[in-house]
Amino acid sequence: MKILPRSFYARNTLTVAKELLGKHLVRQNQGEKITGKIVEVEAYRGFDDPASHAYKGKTIRNQVMFGKPGCAYVYFIYGNHYCLNVTTEKEGVPGAVLIRALEPISGIKSMMKNRKTKEVANLTNGPGKLTKALNITKAQNELDLTKNGKLFICKPDLTETIEIACSTRIGVKAGAEKAWRFYIKNNKFVSKR
DNA sequence: GAGAAGATCTCCT
DNA sequence: GGAGATCTTCTCA
Numbered sequence: 001m002k003i004l005p006r007s008f009y010a011r012n013t014l015t016v017a018k019e020l021l022g023k024h025l026v027r028q029n030q031g032e033k034i035t036g037k038i039v040e041v042e043a044y045r046g047f048d049d050p051a052s053h054a055y056k057g058k059t060i061r062n063q064v065m066f067g068k069p070g071c072a073y074v075y076f077i078y079g080n081h082y083c084l085n086v087t088t089e090k091e092g093v094p095g096a097v098l099i100r101a102l103e104p105i106s107g108i109k110s111m112m113k114n115r116k117t118k119e120v121a122n123l124t125n126g127p128g129k130l131t132k133a134l135n136i137t138k139a140q141n142e143l144d145l146t147k148n149g150k151l152f153i154c155k156p157d158l159t160e161t162i163e164i165a166c167s168t169r170i171g172v173k174a175g176a177e178k179a180w181r182f183y184i185k186n187n188k189f190v191s192k193r
Numbered sequence: 194g195a196g197a198a199g200a201t202c203t204c205c206t
Numbered sequence: 207g208g209a210g211a212t213c214t215t216c217t218c219a
Contacts, residue, residue: 042200051200061215079212081201098200128201138214171200 001154006146009069013088013095017043018182020086020097020153022162024105027134028150034110034134036102036124038153040183040190042169044085046094051175054094064142065094072143072151074136081128084136086145086153100170100181101125103189104133126191 004023009016020038027034044052046065053062053075064073065087073085073096089095102124104111111123111133124130131137136151145152163185168176170191183190 044200053200056216059216075200076214077199078201079199079214080203083200085200100200126202132202169200173199 001157003146003148003152003154004070006068006070009086009088009146010090011088013043013045013097014180016086016088017041017097017180018164020099021164021182021184022156022160024154024156025099025102025134026152026154027107027136029107029110029135032107032110034107035105036130036134037105037156038099038101039103039187040099040101041181042098042100043180043182044096044098045089049175049178049180051169051172051178052094052096054096055174058094062094065096067091067142069095070144070146072136072140072145074131074138074141076138077128082131082137083127084131084134084140098127099130100127101183101189101191102130102133103187110135121188125189 023038025036046054054065058066068091069087071087084099085096087096115133123133143151165185166179167181168179169181
């Protein structure tokens with residue numbers, strides 16, 4: 001298992017989004033390791049993307065998107081849910097990839113406890129669900145994902161061949177015509193089809 | 194300082 | 207299939 005270097009993230013957001021599929025998200029939580037394979041993502045850019053938080057310029061909330069690549073951008077939405085993003089593009093250029101769904105690999109018992117359900121297929125198939133399953137909150141905002149800390153993304157030893165499909169993004173009104181959602185074809189942990 | 198909108202999930206019908 | 211939950215952030219006065 002190799003942690004993805006910062007150079008991986010310092011590229012075009014769409015490229016990073018596609019290549020994040022099949023990678024492993026690792027969460028160290030209270031001495032326990034929770035791991036999941038990334039099976040669904042969405043790309044959010046800056047000034048050319050009206051659906052992005054960074055579209056209207058830099059604010060206190062979205063400043064992480066303008067910062068260095070390879071960091072976690074966590075925000076709270078709808079009074080109930082956290083969403084986990086990974087920042088992309090070189091420092092100063094806004095961009096992020098929203099992690100929409102995971103396939104649970106290890107620490108499944110803890111995920112069930114956090115989510116209060118026994119349905120494995122229902123643990124991490126949505127942005128708000130996976131943050132709850134991995135116990136991710138605003139405390140993880142701005143965390144560096146290229147270091148072996150509490151949260152990072154790595155490349156598995158076995159690189160399986162995956163089929164990538166794309167579609168329009170979900171739940172956004174502005175910029176809905178952009179097909180910037182990418183997911184692994186025929187994977188049952190993808191949130192919707 | 195108030196009001197509105199939001200990259201969602203769950204429960205109920 | 208639809209509405210409610212319920213917090214943060216931005217915008218405007």
